[in-house]
Amino acid sequence: MVKNPVRSEGDAFLRACRGEPAAHTPVWFMRQAGRSQPSYRRLRETHTLMEIVRDPRLAAGVTVSPVEDLGVDAAILFSDIMVPLEPMGVAFEIREGVGPIVADPIRTAAQVARLVELDPARDVPYVLEAVERAAASLAVPVIGFAGAPFTLACYLVEGGPSRGYIEVKRFMWSQPDVFRALMEHLTRNMQAYLAAQAAAGARALQVFDSWVGALAPDDYEAHVAPHMARLFAGLRHVPTLAFGVGTSGLIEAIARTGPAVVGLDWRVDLAVARDRLGADRPVQGNLDPAVLLAPWARVAEAARGVLARNGARPGHIFNLGHGVLPETDPAQLQRLVALVHEETRAATHEGEQTS
Ligand code: CP3
Numbered sequence: 001m002v003k004n005p006v007r008s009e010g011d012a013f014l015r016a017c018r019g020e021p022a023a024h025t026p027v028w029f030m031r032q033a034g035r036s037q038p039s040y041r042r043l044r045e046t047h048t049l050m051e052i053v054r055d056p057r058l059a060a061g062v063t064v065s066p067v068e069d070l071g072v073d074a075a076i077l078f079s080d081i082m083v084p085l086e087p088m089g090v091a092f093e094i095r096e097g098v099g100p101i102v103a104d105p106i107r108t109a110a111q112v113a114r115l116v117e118l119d120p121a122r123d124v125p126y127v128l129e130a131v132e133r134a135a136a137s138l139a140v141p142v143i144g145f146a147g148a149p150f151t152l153a154c155y156l157v158e159g160g161p162s163r164g165y166i167e168v169k170r171f172m173w174s175q176p177d178v179f180r181a182l183m184e185h186l187t188r189n190m191q192a193y194l195a196a197q198a199a200a201g202a203r204a205l206q207v208f209d210s211w212v213g214a215l216a217p218d219d220y221e222a223h224v225a226p227h228m229a230r231l232f233a234g235l236r237h238v239p240t241l242a243f244g245v246g247t248s249g250l251i252e253a254i255a256r257t258g259p260a261v262v263g264l265d266w267r268v269d270l271a272v273a274r275d276r277l278g279a280d281r282p283v284q285g286n287l288d289p290a291v292l293l294a295p296w297a298r299v300a301e302a303a304r305g306v307l308a309r310n311g312a313r314p315g316h317i318f319n320l321g322h323g324v325l326p327e328t329d330p331a332q333l334q335r336l337v338a339l340v341h342e343e344t345r346a347a348t349h350e351g352e353q354t355s
Contacts (some may be wrong), residue, residue: 001116001147001218001239006252007340009146010058010073010074010139010140010141011141012024012026013073013074013140013141013204013317014024014141014203014204014239014262015314016232016282016315016316016317017127017204017239017241017242017282017317018239018259018260018282018315019259019280019281019282019315019316020314021312021314021347022314023342024341024342024344024345025307025310025316025317025318025340025344026073026074026317026319027067027073027318027319027336027337027340027341028072028074028075028076028143028317028319029066029070029319029320029323029324030076030243030319030320030322030323030324031323031324031332032066032072032076032333033062033065033066033076033185034068034323034324034326034332035193036325036326036327036328036330037065037066037069038330039057039065039069040062040065043058043062043281046113049080049094049184050083051081052078052081052189052218053078053083053126053127053130054128054260055126056126056129056132056133057085057094057133059077059078059079059126059127059130059134060078060129060130060133060134060137061255062078063075063076063077063130063134063142064137064138067138068174068329069141069293069319069334070200070281070330070333070334070337071338071341072140072337073235073335074140074141074142074143075134075138075141075142075143076142076143076206077127077130077131077134077142077144077145077147077197077202078130079127079145080094080100080151081100081145081146081147081151081155082094082100082147082152082155083124083144084120084123084124084126084127084146084189084190084193085152085155087116087118087119087123087124088115088116088117088118088185088189089115089116089263090102090104090106090115090156091103091104092155092225093306093333098107098160098161099160100155100160100161101146101159101160102155102156102159102160105144105156105157105158105159105167105173106157106182107167107350108122108178109175109178109181109326111184112178112181112185113181115182115185116243117188117189118189118192118193119192120193120197121194121196124193127170127197128196128197128199129143129200129202130133131200131201131202132196132200132201133204134201135201135203136201137313140324141202141203141204141205142197142199142201142202142203142334143202143203143205143206144191144194144200144204144205144329145205145206145207145208146193146194146207146208147189147207147208147209147210148184148190148206148207148208148209148212148228148231148242148244148286148355149183149186149187149190149210149224149228149231150168150209150212150213150215150223150224150226150227151208151209151212152182152183152186152190153168153183153186153211154168154211154214154273156182157171157182159227161309162211163215164214165211166338167313169214169215169219171189172219172223174283176223179223180223183223183224183227184227186227187227187228187230187231187275189349190207191230191231191234191235194207194231194235197234198235198238202238203238203239204238204240204241205235205238205239205240205241206240206241206263207228207231207232207239207240207241207242207243207259208241209224209228209242209244210243210244210322211245212224212247212250213244213245213246213247213248213249214245214246214248214255215338216252217253219247219267220250220323222252225253225257228242228254228257228258228259229256229258230259231257231333232258232259233258239260240258240259240261241258241259241260241261241262241284241317242254242257242259242261242262243263243284244261244263244265245265245269245321245322246265246304247263247264247265248265248267248268248273248294251264251268251273251276252276252277252339255277255312259304260281260282261282261283261284261303261315261317262277262281262283262284262318263283263284263285263286264283264284264285264321265285265286265288265321265322266286266287266288266289266320266321267321268286268311269309270283270285270306270316271309272308273286274309274313279315280315280354281315282289282315282316282317283310283315283316283317284316284317284318285306285317285318285319285320285321286306286317286319286320286321287302287303287306287319287320287321288320288321289320289321289322289323289324289325289328290325291330292320292324292325292328292332292333292336293327294327294336296332299335299336300330300335300339301337303318303339304339304343307316307340307343319341334355
């Protein structure tokens, strides 16, 4: 196969972020670096998650390895959404199998006022160096990321993972001005953090609003959307991706906040979502991560279903609706990447010839 130097395989992801046709549908996975990988599990026998994150060589190595192991079209920085909170004055630990636990949950105006401003170069130089190192050794783009203000606020106010998010909702409704101050602090600082990652070599930026699907549409509009709009408006020089779970009722509102790409989880039909958003809005998703635990024939069928729902529309980044489950066999991920590439190569070439 002759490679087109302009449309090289390395830029399929960025082309899709811009809504342009690509040589194949790009694919990467959230949590592609993690416990599904034997090499990561071996590294975790001798290092904690935070030790890996704070060592740029190790973090860059973990960032790069899924590109080599799986053949994905993008790498995501190996870090965690909680990392920039520590220099802001928030003590936390990440408990295995549970998630982040915040020592002193935020419930008062005084606690919000005590939050420190993040200076990325001074406070998290290891993150920026990990981005630089990974970008230097990869032909595919490195995606930088941050937690979205609401999802970070969930951890800060709840103090840890939550089922109903009732404490953050109680806080949002009973102290709306203090909640707004918290969201403003997080928005301003995550914008600086994301811009620093882009300056270090991240070619796209994903904002993880994992728990925003807990909100009613009116609450999303009133308490979250204005902050997201400000966040994305400050990051216009790099493609941005908005990610959330359980957001079927929010995708139009999320799109209006201005990300280049809207993430979809598996609870929404991708064809319906693309119709709702307009065909020119790029989307990312949306295979159920649990499907990868099924026999390969079911994985292939489900993946073909996602591709068929997209049809030949450009601007589709294939991904899971949430992160890779630790129980996933990496061989299934590898076959999935190959299937997405093979099944979309011919279709997009045809599309290009007729357009
Ligand atoms: O490959 C990648 O996706 C990049 C690395 C990455 C991690 N966390 C590493 C990690 C990314 C993008 C994140 C973001 C993150 N962290 C989110 C948003 C995405 C999502 O999953 O919704 C959230 C909510 C967190 C908070 C967090 N950190 C959780 C819920 C957990 C899981 C706890 C567990 O043990 O299951 C973590 C820990 C964490 N962050 C792991 C990894 C690979 C688990 C593995 C480990 O402990 O080594």
